[in-house]
Amino acid sequence: MSHTPKREYENNKLIKRLRHQVGAAINDFQMITEGDKIMVCLSGGKDSYALLDIMLRLQKSAPVQFEILAVNLDQKQPGFPAHILPDYLHSLGVPFQIIEEDTYSVVKRVIDEGKTTCGLCSRLRRGILYRVAKENGCTKIALGHHRDDILETLFLNMFYGGKLKAMPPKLLSDNGEHIIIRPLAYVKEKDLIRYAQMQEFPIIPCNLCGSQPNLQRQVIKDMLQQWDKQFPGRIESMFSALQNVVPSHLADYRLFNFTGLQQGQKLPHGGDIAFDRENFPSTATLVQTSEIKQPVQADKPIINILDSRH
Template identity: 75%
Template sequence: MSEKSKAELEANKLMKRLRHAVGDAINDFGMIEQGDKIMVCLSGGKDSYAMLDILLGLQKSAPIDFDIVAVNLDQKQPGFPTHILPEYLQALGVDYHIIEEDTYSVVKRVVPEGKTTCGLCSRLRRGILYRVAKELGCSKIALGHHRDDILETMFLNMFFGGKLKAMPPKLVSDNGEHIVIRPLAYVKEKDLVRFATLREFPIIPCNLCGSQPNLQRQVVKEMLEDWDKRFPGRIESMFSALQNVVPSHLADPKLFDFVGLERGQELPHGGDTAFDKEDFSAPAAPANSGKVINILDNRSRDTEALSCK
């Protein structure tokens, strides 16, 4: 087999893996439904480009109909290349909107010199995107956070926030009016890096605002990358843990009734196993209740039946 053929084979395997990872996340969490209008938030980074690319591919073959509109927020950062995204999206033929809001000046005026601007910038950006989603009549807002982002957030909350909390693949927006989805929740960042190179996405640098890097997140990111190299499978196991939570074996009285616990009571996950030898077998896949649409099924025009996952 020639080097070119090998490269094409690897590219096809990567595309298939990404497509299935996104499709599985959509199915497991009920992210997309018949008639949805999805606002895909496009930043110009590899993750959001990949998310749009994969969702457009799924849209063509999915057994349901849903619309996609790409939205970019131009925050008037000095040096932002305003031509790149419109040219790219026009070439794709996808419906898109560029929203111009000078949040850069607001942040620079409010935040003292030397302090990180990311928190305020994020809140302003989120409020604008919620407003735009409502104006466009979108039922879902898609963000490009991947599996590594979710795990990094979990450790940041543990180390610095005192919370066992990550990024959920699906949630209600802060204002309660929208459903936010993260279709890349099952996708590895290193796969997105390779995919962006293969697709030759016109990446826009993420440091145009001049903000300081999030050093805490970078430290956690490097920790996870080191673990991934030295202990293959650890990252996958940690992400599985997020899908297999046992409240009775943690310590939050708001999630489990420790006060009302009585002798003889049977717990769904067993009692005290502190003296037992741990069995670290692979966790079972999360069960879905009821019927769901499998976004990976090929579109069928001959039947209206919905497949079960």
């Protein structure tokens, strides 16, 4: 595909931005260490294609050595084009494994028609992927969830689950045996859409999930997209809030010792200022700083994944 100089310039900017954001997330949460074997879960969607592509780019120059194993779970959905992923992965020359498990039939048999299938499908898929990671000696499992997925999960839990809980960039697996990483945690979905089009990934739609109307997650996604159009910078501000949590100004007594509060005690974030006028940064400032602002940690890693080993 030929590109005009302007399009080529924009494409290069996008590649650099995604590489920087993925590298920043890996560094901030110390996702990768020397000698890791990372299982990159490939679904056939834009996000996991982009994850694998960017991870392979970083692998070539990163100052730490790590292996990549691409894994796809063929869930035996009717009409699934089984040849696309093997052909694509062969063309890349990356080690890969295709796991065939008929979870589709299980889900369709257990879940009543019209009910949401995502929960059961996700649990079955996780169990299989954990097993495969263990069989292959993988030290990390990389998933393709991006910034918008994380925010959607936050609102899903608030609106429907009564919890202030999102999707962390790094966490232990359900069974405690694996470390799950999400290197796309700082990446916008709109950038991944552009990147998939630019790279011409052979996208495979998920007919099981995509055919379900009125999913709660889709309702949240539509809400966030509308906010992004109406209020530029709001999405950046919300994600920044996930990295600036103030337990003393929430209401979970398990996270903050409200019982032990003493008169004259100094709190890191001040006292009760609920009715004070606060000075918020402008929308323009939020947009400008969102690309470079990262969480501050005392145990910041010494090795930067974006440095060249040469």
